[in-house]
Structure formats: C-alpha cells, structure tokens
Amino acid sequence: MERIELEHQGMVGRSPPRKDGADKVTGRARYLDDLTFERQLYGRTVRSHVAHGRIKSIVWDPDFDWSDVTRATAADIPGENVVHLIEDDQPLLAHEMVRHREEPIALLACADREKLEEALLHVRVEIEELEPVLDPLQSTHVFKSYRIEQEPAGLAEAFARHRVVEGTYRVGHQEQMYIEPQAVCALPRPDGGITVYGSMQCPFYVHRALQRLFRLEDDRVAVIQVVTGGGFGGKEDYPSMIAGHAALLARKSGRPVKMVYRREEDVAATTKRHPAVMHYRSAVADDGTLLALQADIVMDGGAYVTLSPVVASRGVLHAAGAYRWKHARIDCRVVRTHTPPNGAFRGFGVPQTMFAIESHMERIASELQIDPLELRRKNVLRVGDVLPTGQKLESSVSAREVLDAVAAKSDYARKRSASVGAGSKRRGIGIALAFHGAGFTGSGEVKLKPRAGVELTERGARVLSVSTDIGQGTITVFAQMAADALGVALDDVEVADPDTSLVPDSGPTVASRTVMVVGGTVTRAAQSMARILAAYVAEVFSVAEVECRGGIFSAGGKSLAPFAAVARRYLQERGPLSVIENYRHPPEIAWDDASYRGDAYPCYGWAATAVEVEVDLDTYEVSLLGVTTATDVGRAIHPVLAAGQVEGGTVQALGYALLEEHFWDRSGKLLNTRMQNYVIPTALDVPRMQTVLLENPYPHGPYGAKGLGELPMDGPAPAVVAAVLHATGALVSELPLSPDRVMRAVAP
Amino acid sequence: MKLLVNGEERNVDAPPLRRLLDVLREDLGLTGVKEGCGEGECGACSVLIDGELVNSCLVAVCQAEGSQVLTVEGLNLTPLQRAFLDHGAAQCGICTPGMVMAAHRFLLSGAPATDENVREAIAGNLCRCTGYAKIVEAIQSAAAGAQR
Numbered sequence: 001m002e003r004i005e006l007e008h009q010g011m012v013g014r015s016p017p018r019k020d021g022a023d024k025v026t027g028r029a030r031y032l033d034d035l036t037f038e039r040q041l042y043g044r045t046v047r048s049h050v051a052h053g054r055i056k057s058i059v060w061d062p063d064f065d066w067s068d069v070t071r072a073t074a075a076d077i078p079g080e081n082v083v084h085l086i087e088d089d090q091p092l093l094a095h096e097m098v099r100h101r102e103e104p105i106a107l108l109a110c111a112d113r114e115k116l117e118e119a120l121l122h123v124r125v126e127i128e129e130l131e132p133v134l135d136p137l138q139s140t141h142v143f144k145s146y147r148i149e150q151e152p153a154g155l156a157e158a159f160a161r162h163r164v165v166e167g168t169y170r171v172g173h174q175e176q177m178y179i180e181p182q183a184v185c186a187l188p189r190p191d192g193g194i195t196v197y198g199s200m201q202c203p204f205y206v207h208r209a210l211q212r213l214f215r216l217e218d219d220r221v222a223v224i225q226v227v228t229g230g231g232f233g234g235k236e237d238y239p240s241m242i243a244g245h246a247a248l249l250a251r252k253s254g255r256p257v258k259m260v261y262r263r264e265e266d267v268a269a270t271t272k273r274h275p276a277v278m279h280y281r282s283a284v285a286d287d288g289t290l291l292a293l294q295a296d297i298v299m300d301g302g303a304y305v306t307l308s309p310v311v312a313s314r315g316v317l318h319a320a321g322a323y324r325w326k327h328a329r330i331d332c333r334v335v336r337t338h339t340p341p342n343g344a345f346r347g348f349g350v351p352q353t354m355f356a357i358e359s360h361m362e363r364i365a366s367e368l369q370i371d372p373l374e375l376r377r378k379n380v381l382r383v384g385d386v387l388p389t390g391q392k393l394e395s396s397v398s399a400r401e402v403l404d405a406v407a408a409k410s411d412y413a414r415k416r417s418a419s420v421g422a423g424s425k426r427r428g429i430g431i432a433l434a435f436h437g438a439g440f441t442g443s444g445e446v447k448l449k450p451r452a453g454v455e456l457t458e459r460g461a462r463v464l465s466v467s468t469d470i471g472q473g474t475i476t477v478f479a480q481m482a483a484d485a486l487g488v489a490l491d492d493v494e495v496a497d498p499d500t501s502l503v504p505d506s507g508p509t510v511a512s513r514t515v516m517v518v519g520g521t522v523t524r525a526a527q528s529m530a531r532i533l534a535a536y537v538a539e540v541f542s543v544a545e546v547e548c549r550g551g552i553f554s555a556g557g558k559s560l561a562p563f564a565a566v567a568r569r570y571l572q573e574r575g576p577l578s579v580i581e582n583y584r585h586p587p588e589i590a591w592d593d594a595s596y597r598g599d600a601y602p603c604y605g606w607a608a609t610a611v612e613v614e615v616d617l618d619t620y621e622v623s624l625l626g627v628t629t630a631t632d633v634g635r636a637i638h639p640v641l642a643a644g645q646v647e648g649g650t651v652q653a654l655g656y657a658l659l660e661e662h663f664w665d666r667s668g669k670l671l672n673t674r675m676q677n678y679v680i681p682t683a684l685d686v687p688r689m690q691t692v693l694l695e696n697p698y699p700h701g702p703y704g705a706k707g708l709g710e711l712p713m714d715g716p717a718p719a720v721v722a723a724v725l726h727a728t729g730a731l732v733s734e735l736p737l738s739p740d741r742v743m744r745a746v747a748p
Numbered sequence: 749m750k751l752l753v754n755g756e757e758r759n760v761d762a763p764p765l766r767r768l769l770d771v772l773r774e775d776l777g778l779t780g781v782k783e784g785c786g787e788g789e790c791g792a793c794s795v796l797i798d799g800e801l802v803n804s805c806l807v808a809v810c811q812a813e814g815s816q817v818l819t820v821e822g823l824n825l826t827p828l829q830r831a832f833l834d835h836g837a838a839q840c841g842i843c844t845p846g847m848v849m850a851a852h853r854f855l856l857s858g859a860p861a862t863d864e865n866v867r868e869a870i871a872g873n874l875c876r877c878t879g880y881a882k883i884v885e886a887i888q889s890a891a892a893g894a895q896r
Binding site (some may be wrong): 013015017018020021022023024025026027028029030031033034065087176178179180181227228229230231232262470471472473639643644647648649650651674675680682683684686687688689691730 | 753756773776778779780782783784785787788789790792819820821823824825829830832834835836837838839840841842843844845848863866867870871872873874875876877878880881882883884890
C-alpha cells in the first residue's frame with residue numbers, strides 16, 4: 001500500500017488499531033452463538049421440498065412426543081404475515097403457496113438439540129406440485145423494469161452509419177459466504193414486546209418487520225446488533241426473516257429462542273447475487289470514439305421482490321460504464337423465478353453490468369485492433385461530462401487517474417508488449433475500469449432522513465448511530481471523525497451499540513453510505529457539540545475564541561482546562577448533552593423518480609484493476625500471477641482499513657471471476673450448499689496484491705471521503721476476462737472463467 | 749475424561765464421540781473457538797493438539813484425551829496477535845482465532861516466512877473479508893520480530 005503523508009495532528013488519515021481489534025484477535029469478542037440466554041431454546045425451520053406448489057397440509061406425526069417441542073405455523077402470527085421490505089409479498093411462513101424450495105412453512109423449538117433434530121423428521125408437509133419457472137428468460141412475471149435514454153433520436157443513425165459491435169454476457173449466482181452464518185436470539189418480554197439480539201447489518205429493518213408481524217408499538221421492540229462475522233449484503237434483509245421466526249417461537253414458548261443456521265441451510269435458503277443475461281450492442285467510430293449504446297439486461301430476482309427493484313436500478317445506472325456516449329438506451333427487467341429471493345451482495349447490481357460493459361470494451365478494442373487501455377483512455381468520463389440520466393459530473397472524477405496509476409504500478413505497457421508465450425502456458429495482462437455511485441440511489445437519502453449524533457460523556461463523547469460494524473471498521477472510523485471534530489483523543493470517544501431502543505435511525509449499513517452519509521452526519525454533530533462546549537468554556541472563563549485541540553481547551557494560545565474536566569462540569573451544571581443531526585443532502589444534487597432522470601448519486605468512486613494471468617492450454621486453468629488496484633476513495637479516513645476494503649473486495653471479485661458458481665437441478669434445488677463444493681478463494685488462490693489509494697476529495701463528504709466498500713467488487717472480474725483474452729485471444733463472456741468455459745472459448 | 753487445555757487440567761464428562769469443538773465451546777466456555785462450516789473446510793475452529801493444527805469440528809473429544817489442547821484463549825496478546833492488530837489483519841474477526849492458531853503453528857515450525865510458506869500455512873483457514881493480504885503481512889512481521 002502507498003503511504004499517504006500527513007501534515008496535521010488529528011486522527012483522520014491515520015491508521016490506529018481498530019477499537020474492536022484486541023477482542024477479535026484474542027477470541028474475547030462475543031458473536032451471537034457465543035452468548036447463552038437463561039432458559040434458551042433452539043429453533044429450527046421446516047421448509048418446502050418443492051420449488052413451486054400449493055400447500056395441502058402439515059402433518060405432525062401423532063406417535064412423536066411433542067410435549068417439549070414448541071411448534072408454530074403461519075396461523076400463530078398475530079399481525080401481518082409479511083417480511084416487511086419494499087413490497088409486502090414475502091410471507092414469514094408460507095400458508096397457501098410455496099414459491100421456492102427452501103420456503104419456510106413451520107417452526108420448531110426445543111431445549112434439547114438432538115430431540116429438535118429428530119422432531120424435524122416427524123413433520124411432513126404435503127404439497128401439490130406445480131411447474132416451476134427457473135429460467136429468467138422464460139419468466140413472464142416482471143417485478144420491475146427500467147429504461148434510461150440519452151438522446152435516443154440519434155440511435156438508429158449511429159447504428160446505421162458506424163461499425164456495430166455486439167455481445168452477450170452472462171453471470172450466475174454468487175453466495176456471500178460470510179464465515180459466521182445467520183444467527184439471532186429472540187427474547188419475550190414481560191410487557192408483551194420482543195427483544196432480538198443478532199448478527200445483522202440493519203437493525204431497524206428487523207425492528208419494523210417485527211412491529212408488523214406482531215402488531216407492536218415502537219417501544220415494545222428492541223433490536224440489538226452483536227459482533228457480526230461478515231455480511232456483504234447477505235445480512236441486509238434476511239435477518240428480518242430469521243428474527244421473525246425466532247420471535248414467533250419465543251412468544252409462543254415464553255422463552256428465549258436462539259436460531260443459528262447450519263452452513264448448508266444458510267447457503268440453500270438465504271439471498272445471493274442476482275444472475276443476469278446482458279446483451280450489449282454499440283456503435284463505434286473507427287478511431288475508437290464510443291458513439292451509441294443499446295443494452296438489454298435481464299436479472300433473476302428469485303421468488304419474491306425483496307430488494308430486486310433497487311438492485312436492478314443500480315445495475316442499470318452503471319450499465320454504460322465510466323465512459324462518454326452520445327446516444328444510449330438501456331433496458332432492464334428483473335423477473336420472478338421459483339428460486340430463493342436474490343438480494344444484496346456488495347456491488348448490488350453493478351458487478352453484473354460492469355462485467356458486461358468492461359468485457360464489451362475488450363470486444364470493441366479487439367475488433368478495432370486498438371489497445372484496450374487506449375480505448376478506455378480515449379472515452380473515459382471527465383469533469384463536465386454527462387451521464388445517461390442527464391447527471392453532469394461536477395467534481396471528484398478520477399477515471400483517467402486510476403487507469404494511469406494502475407497501468408504504471410502494474411508495468412502494463414511492458415507486460416502487454418511482451419510475448420504471451422508459445423507453449424502450453426500463456427501469459428497475459430488486462431485492465432478494467434469501474435465506478436460506483438456512493439450512497440443510496442436517487443432520492444433514497446432524502447426520503448430516509450437519516451439521523452445520527454454524539455452525546456457527552458465524562459471523558460469525551462459517545463457516537464450515536466445504528467450503523468453496524470460488520471468488519472469494515474465503522475466503530476473505529478466514526479470515533480476518528482468525532483475525535484477530530486471535538487479535538488480529543490481516539491480513546492476518549494466511544495461508539496454506542498446499535499440498539500434500536502437507544503440510538504437514532506441513521507439508516508441501514510449498506511450502499512457504501514456509512515462513512516460518507518452517516519459519518520458525515522456524526523462529524524457535523526460532533527462539530528456542533530464542540531461549538532456548544534467552546535461557548536460554555538468561554539462563558540466560564542470569560543474569554544473569547546475558545547478551541548479544543550489535543551484534549552485541552554485553550555483561548556489565544558493559553559490552556560484553560562482539559563476536555564474531561566469541562567465535560568464533567570458541564571454535565572453537573574447543565575445535565576446531559578446530546579446532539580443529534582439530520583443528514584444534509586447537498587441541495588444541488590437532485591433526482592426525479594418519475595422521469596428517472598437527474599443526479600443518480602451525489603458522487604462516484606473510481607477504481608482500476610490490473611490482473612496478470614497464466615492460462616494452461618492443457619488444463620484450461622487460469623492462475624493469477626499479479627493483481628494491482630488503484631482506487632479513488634476521496635479521503636481515506638483510516639488508510640489501513642480502506643486498503644482492507646479494497647483487498648477484501650478484490651478477492652471476493654476474483655472468486656466471482658474464477659471459482660464461485662452455483663449449480664441447480666431441474667426441480668429448483670441448489671446442489672452445492674457446502675463450503676466443500678461452493679469454493680471461495682483461499683490464501684493460495686490469490687497472489688500478493690499491490691494496492692494504490694488515490695484521494696480526490698468529494699466536497700460534501702466528511703473530510704472529503706466518499707463511499708468505498710462496494711467499489712472493489714466491480715472491476716476485477718472483467719480484468720480477468722481482459723487478461724485471458726490477451727493471453728489466449730479468446731473472450732470468455734460468462735462467469736466464472738472455469739476450465740470448461742475457457743476451453744470452449746479458446747478451442748470451440 | 750481428562751484434557752489438558754491451555755495448560756490446565758480439565759475434567760470433562762462427555763460422550764467420547766462428542767465433537768471437541770462443542771466440548772471446548774459449551775462445556776469449557778472457550779467460545780473463541782468458532783464454527784463456520786462443521787466439515788473442516790473453513791478452519792474457524794482451528795486449535796492445536798500436541799502442537800499440531802486441527803479442525804476441532806472433525807475431532808472426537810476422546811481423540812484428545814490426555815493431549816495438550818491449545819486454543820486462542822491460551823495465547824495472551826502475543827506479538828503475533830499484536831501484529832494482527834497493527835496490520836489490520838482482522839476485519840469481522842470470526843476467522844481470526846482460527847487464523848491466529850494456524851499462524852502460531854507456522855511460527856513454531858521455524859520455517860522461513862516467505863509469501864508462499866505463509867499462504868500454504870493458512871490455506872486451510874478461510875477469510876471472506878481481508879483478501880488475506882494483511883494477514884500475510886502480519887504473520888511475516890511477527891516472524892521477522894521473532895528472529896530479532
């Protein structure tokens with residue numbers, strides 16, 4: 001990683017050990033399954049065994065002793081049988097129809113885990129089978145469709161007069177494969193309410209889902225995130241389902257109910273990345289200038305709507321890539337199939353369309369016989385350019401800079417001109433460019449009205465937000481930002497646990513919005529608190545121009561009092577001080593939902609990936625020899641954590657590129673549900689990486705920071721395609737680049 | 749039966765085929781040992797038995813009878829763990845205890861901490877967050893420190 005030199009005294013831009021790090025490296029951190037609740041039961045789920053059908057009956061074996069087993073079905077739900085999200089089409093427990101093979105139908109709880117497993121064998125669900133739709137191209141049930149156009153009147157002429165390049169690109173499911181499976185524990189409360197502890201990204205999603213399921217007032221529900229062993233989007237919406245199940249069993253039994261999925265159940269039943277089929281057609285001038293683009297994208301949403309409309313929307317909004325086009329028409333539809341609902345996974349629709357456009361750029365370069373890097377340089381977005389939705393890019397655009405940085409660092413020019421080899425081992429290098437809108441799409445933040453803040457403690461401050469740390473480092477970076485705003489040390493800032501009964505709703509921990517949106521709001525709240533305390537000190541000491549730096553209040557260069565002393569005195573004299581701010585959306589960033597035009601995102605992150613491969617022409621295996629990334633993060637609040645996001649996301653994307661694939665049978669059953677047969681990268685599958693962070697500040701971001709988390713997921717897969725094309729002359733247009741696909745492309 | 753866990757003799761009353769993982773987590777309260785897959789793929793449950801790295805989900809407790817079992821709780825912020833902390837090698841942290849045990853075993857072996865050797869040593873421990881870069885850096889840094 002490149003070092004960034006610091007001139008200031010604060011914590012922002014430095015890389016202190018993460019605040020939760022000591023607990024994690026010593027094994028003291030307590031994840032959900034490490035907690036034991038008094039009188040707890042364990043819960044299990046009875047699922048459908050067919051992908052599509054009509055439930056006829058649930059048969060409980062009359063010879064089995066059910067006396068110490070709590071049983072629940074849809075009939076036990078006191079409120080509405082829906083898992084609340086965008087649409088209310090997904091039931092907590094199926095009661096008439098089943099629409100995928102893992103659909104939950106009944107629930108069991110028992111104190112004895114062995115008996116619980118046996119009980120599962122004594123429930124039979126009779127289902128009248130119906131024909132499932134498993135191919136998204138055959139589905140006629142459209143959840144949502146989009147069309148984006150840019151000067152469409154000129155499309156026909158551009159395609160008639162210029163060279164046309166056309167290709168179809170396909171991607172399948174990808175499993176998040178967090179190492180800690182889904183896990184919750186629900187506790188019934190004497191007031192009739194429910195408290196849920198769990199591994200999750202979005203406590204308020206769960207909170208609102210429970211309110212509707214159980215008809216509970218706001219203050220009868222508390223949802224608390226505990227240390228979470230990875231999420232990557234997989235713990236965005238699914239925790240509402242498992243928490244609803246545990247809560248139903250807890251209310252019925254009157255005891256805490258813990259549900260921790262086994263790996264096979266987790267992989268089979270929970271959400272994955274949307275598969276997509278993407279047809280691209282472009283008109284290009286002979287000198288490589290991109291003129292017109294028509295893209296037709298179909299995504300597989302699975303059985304229920306869940307997050308599909310927003311996944312497809314984000315995919316569409318990035319489908320033209322980080323390039324200037326004169327004319328464009330992009331169509332996308334996301335459809336229903338009888339497979340478990342697909343959902344959020346880091347990148348959220350963009351890895352699919354970025355794979356398509358970047359592979360398509362390779363196809364264009366190849367047909368025009370231009371170096372693909374030069375083709376990209378010629379067409380990349382710059383400040384002042386306009387995106388297909390009409391958004392004019394005003395600042396913080398680094399497409400050219402990340403391309404140049406990655407080319408230099410990876411020694412692209414020399415390696416590109418070197419021989420690819422003549423024997424059975426061929427070498428190649430390729431580059432892909434990606435961009436990623438930071439924060440919610442369109443008017444999302446404006447509608448959500450996120451709130452976050454700080455409260456004064458006897459030592460410093462406590463950050464109040466519901467943003468969860470799922471490994472990315474929220475706790476640490478929020479403390480850094482608040483510490484600098486208050487002028488205190490990092491250790492003097494603590495971060496409250498995300499507990500929906502105690503902290504304001506700062507929105508879900510998704511969409512690369514945590515640092516930029518919530519962190520920005522925390523920073524403004526801490527700045528407000530700093531002003532309140534400075535005014536207080538000015539009053540107490542009868543001085544003016546008070547500031548706090550390094551934990552000491554001073555005026556005119558004269559030290560007055562340590563922060564902690566001021567805080568204690570303030571709390572004694574004036575009582576608790578908490579400052580909650582609303583997120584302030586930049587007013588000039590405007591989006592119109594009706595026309596689907598305007599500024600889709602307040603700003604974009606930019607990244608380029610260079611990949612070097614060796615392709616074995618006997619086995620068609622692709623090995624990675626080198627991986628280099630250059631990423632514009634606006635401002636790295638914590639460079640080590642930022643680089644960790646880039647490296648981790650890059651390796652997930654390399655898994656998507658080379659290894660990760662799901663297999664389904666004709667009945668809609670997922671065949672590989674284990675870590676043994678769904679393979680994610682090990683340390684031996686990836687080489688040492690070179691990570692370059694660039695800082696092109698976003699003027700409205702805290703300290704210049706913009707969203708980062710998802711961006712590294714977008715570019716590496718097409719970079720592998722580019723490198724394999726360089727090595728072999730064959731463009732593999734479907735992920736992953738498994739030996740069979742490489743063979744079919746190289747030796748058709 | 750008697751187990752020697754983290755240097756202490758512990759009496760365990762468990763069926764002989766109970767998983768060592770469950771005995772450590774549930775009977776002895778050593779919840780630093782994690783379960784990620786239950787089939788020996790992810791390595792989150794890695795512990796040392798008489799100095800050898802094993803997946804405790806695949807070991808019956810009777811197989812560890814009379815042996816020295818070392819879990820992450822038996823290491824007390826060693827220079828290796830300190831290096832994990834300083835280099836940002838832990839993100840979500842669920843793989844970290846197992847990863848630390850694999851790295852501890854590697855350092856005990858005295859093998860040179862080349863990229864290849866380190867990667868080989870942790871190849872049985874899956875991490876979905878870090879991309880392994882900072883883990884390899886941390887182990888190499890701890891190995892360099894141990895030599896000085």
